[in-house]
Each structure stands twice: as structure tokens, then as C-alpha cells.
Amino acid sequence: MTDMENSGIETEGIEAAGIETPRPEPSCIRKTARGLSTVWRYVKVYYWFLRANWLALMAYPVEFIITNVTGVAYSLGSVAAVWVLFTQVKAIGQWSYPQVLLIYGMSIFSRSIFHLFWVNLMSLPAMVRDGSVDRLLVRPLNPLFQVVAGYLDNDDW
Numbered sequence: 001m002t003d004m005e006n007s008g009i010e011t012e013g014i015e016a017a018g019i020e021t022p023r024p025e026p027s028c029i030r031k032t033a034r035g036l037s038t039v040w041r042y043v044k045v046y047y048w049f050l051r052a053n054w055l056a057l058m059a060y061p062v063e064f065i066i067t068n069v070t071g072v073a074y075s076l077g078s079v080a081a082v083w084v085l086f087t088q089v090k091a092i093g094q095w096s097y098p099q100v101l102l103i104y105g106m107s108i109f110s111r112s113i114f115h116l117f118w119v120n121l122m123s124l125p126a127m128v129r130d131g132s133v134d135r136l137l138v139r140p141l142n143p144l145f146q147v148v149a150g151y152l153d154n155d156d157w
Contacts, residue, residue, distance in 0.1 A: 042142075045149070049149040053151060054152065057154055064154070067154055068154065071154075075108065078104065079101065079104070082100055082101065083097070115153055116152075119153055120148055120149075120150055120151050120153075121148065124147055127147070
């Protein structure tokens with residue numbers, strides 16, 4: 001039995017004429033499609049925010065290069081320090097050299113994700129005090145998204 005037969009609407013004449021009765025789309029499918037389009041929209045907007053921040057950082061190319069070179073040197077120096085330590089000992093407790101490198105890599109990765117998405121939230125109280133949150137509230141985007149995507153801090157990679 002179809003939904004239309006259950007509802008008491010006569011469909012025999014329509015189906016006999018060869019006209020297909022429209023089946024309503026389940027609401028869960030509509031909500032999922034709408035949600036995915038919203039997510040895709042925010043991914044595209046986030047790309048444009050990152051691009052604008054990247055171009056702003058590239059306005060001073062020497063500072064950009066020095067900042068990134070020192071960040072890479074810091075990371076390589078940390079790995080070198082762990083390597084020097086493990087040339088003297090086989091393991092620290094039960095931790096081997098590859099395991100310590102894995103833990104170090106995971107900590108750097110999680111710190112980078114934090115700085116990419118959440119470090120801007122620390123500036124929210126200052127934005128409320130100086131009134132710049134009002135500018136975010138009149139835009140057609142989620143204000144929290146705008147705060148999170150507003151600035152790319154390349155000093156803390």
C-alpha cells in the first residue's frame with residue numbers, strides 16, 4: 001500500500017492514466033542535503049579566508065620566510081635533540097626512538113590544528129570590548145565561524 005492509498009486519496013484514476021504519483025522525499029534526506037550544502041559553503045568561505053590571510057602574510061615576504069624557516073629549524077632542532085638523546089640510550093623507560101618521534105609528531109600536529117582553528121577565540125573578549133564583534137554580527141555568516149577563520153597565525157606552527 002502506498003502513502004497516498006493510506007491517506008484516503010483516490011489514485012487509481014491517475015495511475016491508470018499512466019501518470020506517476022510523486023513520492024514525497026523523506027525529510028531526513030532533505031535535511032542531510034541541506035546540511036552538506038551548508039558545510040560545503042563554509043568550506044569554500046574558509047578557503048577564501050585562508051587565501052586572504054595568506055596574501056596578507058605575503059605582504060612582507062622577508063618576515064614570512066624568516067618566520068617559516070625558524071619554525072622548521074625549531075622542529076628539526078627538537079627532532080635532533082631527541083636523536084642525540086637516543087644515541088646515548090636505547091630506550092627511556094619503555095619508549096623507543098620511533099615511539100617518541102610519533103608522540104612528538106602528534107603533539108606538533110595537534111598544536112597546529114589548535115592554532116589553525118581555535119587560537120582566534122582567545123581574542124574574542126578583546127573584540128567584544130573594542131566593538132568589532134558588531135561588524136561580525138551584521139554579516140550573513142556565523143559570527144563564531146568568522147572569529148575562528150578571521151586570522152591565520154603563522155608564528156606558532
